[in-house]
Amino acid sequence: MPKSNEIEARWWGWGDINKTYEVEKRPTYVPFIEEKLDVEVEHVRTPDPDMSELELRESRLQSDAIDALKKIVGEDNVSTTRRDRVMHAIGRSYRDCLLARMGQIKHPPDAVIFPGSEDEVVELLKLAEDRSLAVTPFCGGSSVVGGVEPLDIEGFAGTLSVDLRRMDKVLRVDVESRTARIQAGIWGPELEDELAKFKVYLGHAPESFLYSGLGGWIASRGAGRQSTSYGKIEEMIESVRIVTPRGVIETRDVPASATGPDLDRIFCGSEGTLGIITEATMKVHPLPQAYDYRGQLFKTFEGGVQAVREILQHGLFPETIRISDDEESSMAMRVRRPSSNPTKEQAMQSALKGLSRLGWSFETGAFAILGCEGKKVDVAVRMKRMQAICRKNGAMPLGKGAGMEWFETRYDNPYLRDIMFGWGVMTDTLETATTWDNIMPLYHAVKKSIRGALADYDSRSMVTCHLSHSYVTGSSLYFIFLGKIARGREIEQWEHVKRTAGDTILANGGTITHHHGVGYEHAPWFEREYGPQGMELLRGMKKALDPAGIMNPGKLLP
């Protein structure tokens, strides 16, 4: 089986070119979108853009620079091919995909480098500093905030994308201490496969899991689907190793320390601006014996939110807990793939009708996923207690079928975005976090702001939200919004929505990002959230480790 990074990837959209979202098998979705957004979907699939038609700036590197790079990493590991440069030119934000479809790949790296060892990374940064080349670290390239785009910044002779995929080993597993030493370039599926050989696993599964890797997760301070129990990536780090232009920093493999400001937490979230993370020791868990994912339907979103808060504050930490609001719940029902067994499907539909008469509806209620993993007994005990709390807050259990349906399709949504582009429908996501007392006010404010911003461009809209990644003191809120693309003003429209939503989040007590990161798309709000003194601090750190400023310029710091 090929590795996950050996697939042929879509250069203008998500994932594997041979995979897609089977929208044809979901008959209620297209009419739903047409009605809600006032669009006409003429062709369910539009032809893919052609890479050979792209106008691409030539590599600015002279042959002596290429030779010097090859001397460090070997002949085969310096690439200036069109495909490699395009694949490393953008991440996978709405803006990225929009520009790619419009043929505007503005910042292809001048070369893509594939180092095979940390020593090579050290040499690469020396060379880059000597020759004024900007360096953007690259792991899976799935950033949705512009984190991997090698921006053209004045003063640099060229840009390098340093792709870590060759540094992809699990170096050591310490089963007794439940830690694993892992190279940063390994992607999700191979990472868990390797760990599984030792009967342990990491449990970090963001939506990008199939096409992203350890270094990127750490650099962008991400969160996986099971973060409610396993924590965000920063909580999984035992120690880290990073190559900076001033040398290597390695923290100690210790469970906790009081030695000054926590270096692990400084590099986590540094987004390649201080150096290239090459290895980390991560906390791992025993491979779960049991998985239990179940659907629940709350009468109201508020009821679901209340249930999640109670579950967390009772000290129950489900691996996954996710409550969709009414708009997301109704969309989930419309995008559903009906059962291939018509009798079964009919039974389900009439059950839903019955439920609806009793007050539980996907149109007005909140569909929830509750997921537990681990030892059988523990999973059973937690699930029972959580279901009781859900019931108390107005939930109707929908059983394991609904849970597994979600589980099995949990990495598919980004493919749907690509299809909807062809329909003239914009889909983007944004996320924040706040304390419990502020969840509902922030929720309403953000939804309203996005709706208004899309209306400004004469678009009807769907703005859905779910609560996920929850904590004792608060939770993340995740928004997905759909609108009609404003032809000829595509970027302007997106910028308007993004700006409106970002301003609303900050004005209403949220953080500009709970797990997507900053990159350059969130940089303006990051600066406001961090504050002028925070930015000074960041500049001070950068000056200390990267005085020439070669590391991922234009990210985090404007």
Next chain:
Amino acid sequence: MPKSNEIEARWWGWGDINKTYEVEKRPTYVPFIEEKLDVEVEHVRTPDPDMSELELRESRLQSDAIDALKKIVGEDNVSTTRRDRVMHAIGRSYRDCLLARMGQIKHPPDAVIFPGSEDEVVELLKLAEDRSLAVTPFCGGSSVVGGVEPLDIEGFAGTLSVDLRRMDKVLRVDVESRTARIQAGIWGPELEDELAKFKVYLGHAPESFLYSGLGGWIASRGAGRQSTSYGKIEEMIESVRIVTPRGVIETRDVPASATGPDLDRIFCGSEGTLGIITEATMKVHPLPQAYDYRGQLFKTFEGGVQAVREILQHGLFPETIRISDDEESSMAMRVRRPSSNPTKEQAMQSALKGLSRLGWSFETGAFAILGCEGKKVDVAVRMKRMQAICRKNGAMPLGKGAGMEWFETRYDNPYLRDIMFGWGVMTDTLETATTWDNIMPLYHAVKKSIRGALADYDSRSMVTCHLSHSYVTGSSLYFIFLGKIARGREIEQWEHVKRTAGDTILANGGTITHHHGVGYEHAPWFEREYGPQGMELLRGMKKALDPAGIMNPGKLLP
């Protein structure tokens, strides 16, 4: 009742001048120490040093500087009295207390300032920068690493100790989100008393709890006795507010974020070198309904360590879990206060003898404390499961009496140190942390090194250790060592032991401190652990926020 910071405090030792360790009521302790350390304890109590006999450098501040300070904080809140200057001249490390007893208060601040608001702190730092005054933030003053000593550093016209005790309010409790906004100058007892009015509590109770406060806990990245479930102080922080010489930084009250390097974690552990923490929002818990503390006696320390690892890795997080090795267990028995009921005491002694014949002995085994707090049902369930794991690993339950005895005397030990000074006995502590696979090797290495270092000064020794503050991936190890003070070479002797132990910890994979902090006593090892690039990073941060270097100079950074 007076506040905890309104007591008359010992200037040369621990705590309240009206409290002491009732060594007279513990008849087996003095003979034990005499035998083990080859000392003769002639007088159980030696007279207290007299503050008026201290030779104290005069304040170097001119009257115009004093006037300017008074203009900011008010007439009554600038002190140059002997008592205030002495009380703010040192922390409470062995070295501090030794020098105080020897009459060597080397670095009294030139003035002690008691600001009443953040605005005053801002003004103070401006004035300090203008007049080249070094500023050392002060909360409880219980640092055991030299963190609060206002060192004389070249280039400064004088030193200020900024005592935050007037900024001691709980500003807001959000019961729904389980957070509380608290001013940094509040001390442990008042903090918990205030929170208790809202039926919540913080649960951070270091040994210094009675004489330390929030700002110090955060600045030094400490851990409390119940950190195994509630976490170290850094894990309790929701947001923080800090006054730096370049202005105020406030982080957002959000449960998690991906906005760059985590500022909360940068200020936690900054030890006053970047600014003065003025407020923080802390995670709080419901006031426990039930407390269950129990003693256990393991046949071996290894068995106890194994039990703790299993307990944690089974996902059970007792608030307190603490396993003493054989030397500490036997000392615990000798320092015990016998029951006032002779029949009861006799019964206990013969029970112990019986246990000893069966292989459970305080001389060779490991005394453990297991403590759970919370809801009654939850406490009962956890305790039952933990006891089963202990039993499997060779433990004999000693019941609640032994647990409560430990609980009730848990803040008393520092008083005993002061008494033993008078006996010519040095007592100091040090602590580290490592992963489970390295716990026993590190344990043996450190014990051996301290024993050897004390032998170098012709001293017999007791080197005790307990495992506490445990994690899924590892644990802290806490060492207490006793030796005969080398008269005339007191400091040299201590430095030798400290150096030997510190070198051993770093050479054997530990961290130089798990919760005491760095100050200047750990600075040499901190520098090695952080590495040259880490130190550059720290200098870069300091330069950004404190370009004149007025904030606690000589701490963290040499």
